[in-house]
Amino acid sequence: MKLQMTVIPVLAFGFLAAGCGGSDADLQLPSLGSGGAAGSGGAIESAGGSGGAGGSGGMNGSGGSGGVGGMGGVPAPGVLPVLVIDTQGNTIVEEVKVDAMMYVVENHDGTLKNIEVAPRTFDGPIGIEIRGSTSSGFPKKSYGVEIRDAVGQDTDAPLLGLPAESDWVFYGPYSDKTYMRNKLAYDLGRAMKRYQPRSRYAELILDGAYRGVYLVIEKIKRGLHRVPIAKVATDAVAGDITGGYIFKREAGSAQGGWFSAAGTPWQFHYPQAADILPQQTNYLKGYVDDFETMMAGPQFSDPATGYKEWLDVPSFIDFAIVQELSKNVDGYRKSAYFHKDADSDGGKLHMGPLWDFNIAFGNADYCGGAPTAGFIYLANACVDMQQIPAWWKRLMMDPAFTKELRCRWESLRAGAFSDGAMLAMLDEYRKATKEAEVRDHETWKVIGTKLWPNDYVGQTYEDELTYLKTWITERAAWLDANMPGTCP
Structure with missing residues (x-):
């Protein structure tokens, strides 16, 4: 099958420019299409696996070709796909999704100035809401997004190379200044060869305003490409009420x-x-x-x-x-x-599945x-x-439980959880987001500022990344010495 070009997404919600390196005049975007979920720029075959807990598709998490846990493909450094969203005058609120339009550009020159001439991989209506408990209070919001058809019903569509579904989370890292903690946890979980949310980095533009680096994440739900459990009976009398x-x-x-x-x-x-x-x-x-x-x-x-x-x-x-x-x-x-x-x-x-690691690590x-x-x-x-x-x-x-725990830990430390493997993941995330990070932190001036609940406050982005790398290797070493159980 053809593989989609592995550029990383820019989420665009209407567009423009704080800290983008160009003027409003430089960043003229076309109006959003009125079509349904199909992209107006021609379909690009998804690199995302269509089955089970498929591979994470490289450091940008674009899917994989099926199976469980593989990590194929690396994004082009510094080029993030664009999701352009126009709320058409609606105010985004919590818990109730408002109507909006969105198009997606994945193959572009990385300057954010020529989005209008790039092919679109999605163009259609969505519903959007503010999401998160503590994070909803941050200036940089996270969003729940539902893909919709022309009459406003939810419909499945592939997004950023990920398997087709209707429900997505656009997570806006704020107090995690590296942008990496959620993605690292999900990708480590996927390396364990079980379903965890796939994710891809992107930049977000909302109603003409540049909103920074985001992580597009599969929302936890039952489904062929999500949590693989049976559909619960809708008739509780005639059906099986024991699951899923x-x-x-x-x-x-x-x-x-x-x-x-x-x-x-x-x-x-x-x-x-x-x-x-x-x-x-x-x-x-x-x-x-x-x-x-x-x-x-x-x-x-x-x-x-x-x-x-x-x-x-x-x-x-x-x-x-x-x-x-x-x-x-x-x-x-x-x-x-x-x-x-x-x-x-x-x-x-x-x-x-695993969820919510922004204040971990x-x-x-x-x-x-x-x-x-x-x-x-x-x-x-x-x-x-x-x-x-x-x-x-x-x-x-329980000795039986801790024996399995210890053996599993030692096995993982010899592979995907080795220091080298984990640090390589962080390096790939950095390579993918390096150019966008400058724009993001010009927009959200959080570097050098203590935000809830930061323990460490670096004076540069590289300080923050070095702290994360040092912390995770020291933590893994402590677990090597102290993980309960004995593995024969």
């Missing part, structure tokens, strides 16, 4: 979900709270209560009735490894996703997030923070 489900542990509130009998806040994700049927709600609540009771009970490690009968253990191990390597202060307590197969597909409870000045020593699953002495579920500590006390 996606739900998450979220801090502090059961809005859109429930509190379990153990007092844990959970939120529905698939089906959403507005769509889940009463019988499905009752089943899932009962299942979670039974799971937490088992984990708190004296037989939790029993081979026949304990956690091994309930959990897809390798997914829990991989989740823990990424949380511990990144020392993610939120990792076990919020944005912690689970998915459950239908009983006819095995019925196991899986951890993941040494970027948090609280809850023990900055020092490279110490386990984050034990970090419960944190003010105003939801407690980490006690069953993580129980799992870490």
Whole structure:
């Protein structure tokens, strides 16, 4: 198959120019097309894999050719595709997507001055909203985007070489001044050969204003190219109500979900709270209560009735490894996703996909997030923070679990999680974003400024990147010496 040219995206939401190196007159953009999801500039065959947890497609995460975890293709340095969005006078708000138009340019000269003559790989209507909890308060916003057809219904379309879907996240790195922490976590997770969100860097332009470097991320949802679980029955009487489900542990509130009998806040994700049927709600609540009771009970490690009968253990191990390597202060307590197969597909409870690492990898000045020593699953002495579920500590006390954990860690350290491999990933991210980083940090003057919750404040971008590189190698070395378990 033909491969798409691996330039990195510019997200353009209408266009123009703070810190772009040109005047408004230099940056004249054509009006947005009125067509549907098809690109007006001719289709470019996607380099993104169409199956399963396919490769991350190189450091720009453009997909891969199928299978799981491969890393083919490297972006042209410094050239990011452009997404141009025009809200047509609508104000973007939280939780309700407003109508807008978007076109995408992936092959251009990198100056952001000649977008109008470049072919488009997407041209059509979208819905857009502000997203994020803490991040929604940052000046540089993140957005949820839904691809729509000509009559306003959601429709699947490939975006930036990624497999076709309707729902996307345009994440705007702000307090993570390297732009790398989320992408690194997702790509490390994909190297473990299981589904994690694919992502690509881009620059964003919104209603005539340059908005900087963004990361386009697959939204977590059920689907052929996303979380591979069965579609839950829409008829709860005739159908199978045992799965599939996606739900998450979220801090502090059961809005859109429930509190379990153990007092844990959970939120529905698939089906959403507005769509889940009463019988499905009752089943899932009962299942979670039974799971937490088992984990708190004296037989939790029993081979026949304990956690091994309930959990897809390798997914829990991989989740823990990424949380511990990144020392993610939120990792076990919020944005912690689970998915459950239908009983006819095995019925196991899986951890993941991974989500939200912008304050990980040494970027948090609280809850023990900055020092490279110490386990984050034990970090419960944190003010105003939801407690980490006690069953993580129980799992870490079980010799069978820690043996698998240790062996998995050692295997990964010999490959994708070696110092050399991880530093090479960071170098490729830097190569991909180097030119755009200058524009971004001329627009958002955050270098040298302490933002919530930075522990380290570098005086240059290179300072920030050096800190991240040093932190991750020191953290991995500490885990080499302290990861629990013995691998024969």
